[in-house]
Amino acid sequence: MSMMRKLNLQSVIFAVLAVIAAGAPTSLQAQVEVHGFAELDTAARLQDDPAMESDFTLQEARAQLKLEAFGDLAEAHVKLDFVRDELLGETRIEVREAYVTATLGESVELRAGRQILTWGTGDLLFLNDLFPKDYIAFFVGQDDEYLKAPSNSVKLDLFAGDTTFSLVWTPIYTSDVFPTGEVLSIGLPEGMVLEAKAPPKRLGEGEFAGRIARTAGSTELAAYGYYGRLPQPMGIDESGMPFFPRLWQAGASIRRPLFGGIFWLEGAWGATEGDPNETVPEDAGHAFAGFEREMAKDFTVGVQVQVDAPREGDSRTQLTLRLTKLARRQTVRIGFFGFYSPDDKDGHLRPSISYDLSDSVRLTAGANIMWGDATTPFGQLEKNTNAYARVRYSF
Amino acid sequence: MKPTRLHGSQKTRIFGLIAVLALFALAAPMPAMAKPDANLTAQQIVQRANYSSYYSGKDGRSKVKMTITDSQGRERRRELTILRLNSVVGPEAGKGSDQKYLVVFHRPADVRGMVFLVWKRAKGDDDRWLYLPALDLVKRIAAGDERTSFAGSDFFYEDVSGRGLQEDEHKRLPDEDGLYVIENTPKKPGSVEFASYKVWIDPETFIPMKGQYLDRSGKVYRTMEVQAVETIQGNPTVTKSKIADVGRGTTTILEFTGVKYDVGLPDKIFSERYLRRPPRKYLR
Numbered sequence: 001m002s003m004m005r006k007l008n009l010q011s012v013i014f015a016v017l018a019v020i021a022a023g024a025p026t027s028l029q030a031q032v033e034v035h036g037f038a039e040l041d042t043a044a045r046l047q048d049d050p051a052m053e054s055d056f057t058l059q060e061a062r063a064q065l066k067l068e069a070f071g072d073l074a075e076a077h078v079k080l081d082f083v084r085d086e087l088l089g090e091t092r093i094e095v096r097e098a099y100v101t102a103t104l105g106e107s108v109e110l111r112a113g114r115q116i117l118t119w120g121t122g123d124l125l126f127l128n129d130l131f132p133k134d135y136i137a138f139f140v141g142q143d144d145e146y147l148k149a150p151s152n153s154v155k156l157d158l159f160a161g162d163t164t165f166s167l168v169w170t171p172i173y174t175s176d177v178f179p180t181g182e183v184l185s186i187g188l189p190e191g192m193v194l195e196a197k198a199p200p201k202r203l204g205e206g207e208f209a210g211r212i213a214r215t216a217g218s219t220e221l222a223a224y225g226y227y228g229r230l231p232q233p234m235g236i237d238e239s240g241m242p243f244f245p246r247l248w249q250a251g252a253s254i255r256r257p258l259f260g261g262i263f264w265l266e267g268a269w270g271a272t273e274g275d276p277n278e279t280v281p282e283d284a285g286h287a288f289a290g291f292e293r294e295m296a297k298d299f300t301v302g303v304q305v306q307v308d309a310p311r312e313g314d315s316r317t318q319l320t321l322r323l324t325k326l327a328r329r330q331t332v333r334i335g336f337f338g339f340y341s342p343d344d345k346d347g348h349l350r351p352s353i354s355y356d357l358s359d360s361v362r363l364t365a366g367a368n369i370m371w372g373d374a375t376t377p378f379g380q381l382e383k384n385t386n387a388y389a390r391v392r393y394s395f
Numbered sequence: 396m397k398p399t400r401l402h403g404s405q406k407t408r409i410f411g412l413i414a415v416l417a418l419f420a421l422a423a424p425m426p427a428m429a430k431p432d433a434n435l436t437a438q439q440i441v442q443r444a445n446y447s448s449y450y451s452g453k454d455g456r457s458k459v460k461m462t463i464t465d466s467q468g469r470e471r472r473r474e475l476t477i478l479r480l481n482s483v484v485g486p487e488a489g490k491g492s493d494q495k496y497l498v499v500f501h502r503p504a505d506v507r508g509m510v511f512l513v514w515k516r517a518k519g520d521d522d523r524w525l526y527l528p529a530l531d532l533v534k535r536i537a538a539g540d541e542r543t544s545f546a547g548s549d550f551f552y553e554d555v556s557g558r559g560l561q562e563d564e565h566k567r568l569p570d571e572d573g574l575y576v577i578e579n580t581p582k583k584p585g586s587v588e589f590a591s592y593k594v595w596i597d598p599e600t601f602i603p604m605k606g607q608y609l610d611r612s613g614k615v616y617r618t619m620e621v622q623a624v625e626t627i628q629g630n631p632t633v634t635k636s637k638i639a640d641v642g643r644g645t646t647t648i649l650e651f652t653g654v655k656y657d658v659g660l661p662d663k664i665f666s667e668r669y670l671r672r673p674p675r676k677y678l679r
Contacts, residue, residue: 035507037505145527257535260520262537298543298544329547
């Protein structure tokens with residue numbers, strides 16, 4: 001299991017520092033707020049998977065505690081998840097957020113600590129957002145919010161009129177959380193898990209991500225840059241071991257209203273680096289376009305098409321469809337999200353339904369259905385197809 | 396005998412009582428002091444009503460408490476703060492002019508921290524953004540149907556930020572109980588769920604005190620009623636109103652507290668920066 005799902009010392013230090021830093025300048029007027037939720041999650045495989053011992057992909061009790069302290073010059077946010085994981089038979093604390101935000105003058109903001117970062121225009125598609133994702137959480141049946149994983153980063157924002165300059169430095173490279181064969185099978189024989197060579201944990205081996213965003217009337221434009229590593233171990237070194245190759249990437253996006261809906265377009269070019277005795281993915285261009293519109297009262301439809309085209313070799317096209325229907329005074333939400341690639345003939349469907357029993361209790365049920373050839377991105381996860389149920393109490 | 400002196404605590408109590416009485420005086424629905432003006436046209440009346448409902452002051456802030464009651468008596472509550480900035484200041488704004496809104500949700504717990512930014516345009520579609528804190532995601536929302544429930548309540552988006560005056564034909568009917576009566580008929584009947592609606596407008600404050608929505612068979616299926624009006628910084632302000640969906644048997648009560656005009660809201664807070672991190676200075 002990846003280090004990110006477990007409590008690590010670094011995160012605890014961040015959490016403690018965040019609390020102290022928030023308390024220090026604001027001890028006179030600090031306003032502290034506590035919120036969170038408690039939930040039970042269970043997800044069962046809908047077919048037998050000979051490679052896996054358990055018939056479940058998720059069985060846990062989770063409580064999230066959110067602490068916020070606000071002062072005049074700085075604020076602190078800490079979000080801790082206390083998890084009893086029946087599948088792994090362990091109890092752990094996950095530090096999801098622990099950061100301090102400081103306002104440095106009129107137009108500069110600094111945020112430091114463990115944080116969840118998002119930018120870009122896609123709907124569950126990410127090109128220029130290379131911040132860590134948790135693709136185990138995404139496939140096992142956890143809430144959508146767990147797709148975004150935290151990183152220990154420093155973010156600097158400079159606001160100049162309609163233009164915002166952002167720079168994110170992640171001193172120690174943080175990869176995605178991805179299926180390795182431990183919780184989700186990926187077609188390896190029973191007992192085998194995917195191992196990858198961890199990148200060095202040195203300063204200077206970290207990641208830099210930048211964005212210039214501008215709002216011009218109703219149109220949002222952005223340019224992005226990244227220097228770090230591919231988020232998943234897609235390189236093979238001389239000993240046959242997967243590793244995370246170096247990556248340079250640049251991209252741009254536009255988002256604006258069109259035909260009564262919202263239209264977005266995003267593209268990126270990524271260049272990988274590797275030694276002559278290493279195999280790394282080809283440099284590649286990526287792009288997606290999307291459109292979303294309310295087609296009837298409380299019924300929204302969204303479509304996207306993405307193309308990934310390596311400099312040489314076959315490109316992959318992927319389509320997505322999102323349907324959202326709200327009913328009974330928006331207390332019932334019926335949702336569907338589907339990925340499908342006509343090239344590889346693989347896909348992933350995410351139907352779900354939720355009901356707000358009261359202001360604080362929500363019941364959710366849904367499924368993750370994956371199919372395709374064992375060599376395709378979704379096909380290798382086919383045996384993990386599951387249905388899940390969740391009850392969440394928020395406070 | 397010593398002259399009786401008021402103790403500090405007694406003084407506080409008396410001042411407290413005066414303050415409470417003063418509040419009651421403010422909160423009591425104002426009787427229609429002014430007589431309706433026979434010379435005002437329907438257009439003039441709806442313009443002034445639109446101004447006093449949605450465009451008072453240079454800007455405004457209010458905290459909104461929503462109580463939604465379903466047909467079985469179950470209650471759901473919402474709490475949010477609305478910051479509003481006008482592009483045009485003064486009665487002219489009532490003709491319909493651009494505005495910016497920042498709406499910060501406090502309750503229920505699962506939407507806490509969600510922020511909604513709207514650039515409302517008199518001509519053309521509104522721009523809307525929604526910030527989801529758990530994902531740190533700024534989502535762009537299509538302008539959509541204005542007659543969709545706002546936050547699961549009986550209020551529509553349009554009830555919160557106003558319905559374009561040019562969308563209806565307005566006709567003045569004979570006054571009732573000293574109130575102007577305006578009948579509004581949609582120019583595009585297919586685009587809305589009502590066949591027409593009638594509003595009763597106070598001739599002094601120009602606040603629509605009552606409204607009735609009629610369906611195609613001429614039956615009242617939705618009502619609006621103002622339950623409290625206060626004068627705040629010289630602006631008559633609705634502080635409590637109720638919408639009932641007669642067909643479904645649901646009601647929503649909106650209570651506005653902490654209303655303040657001319658807060659001095661800068662234009663820049665209606666942007667992605669403050670959508671991600673709402674300006675607490677103006678929310679308190």
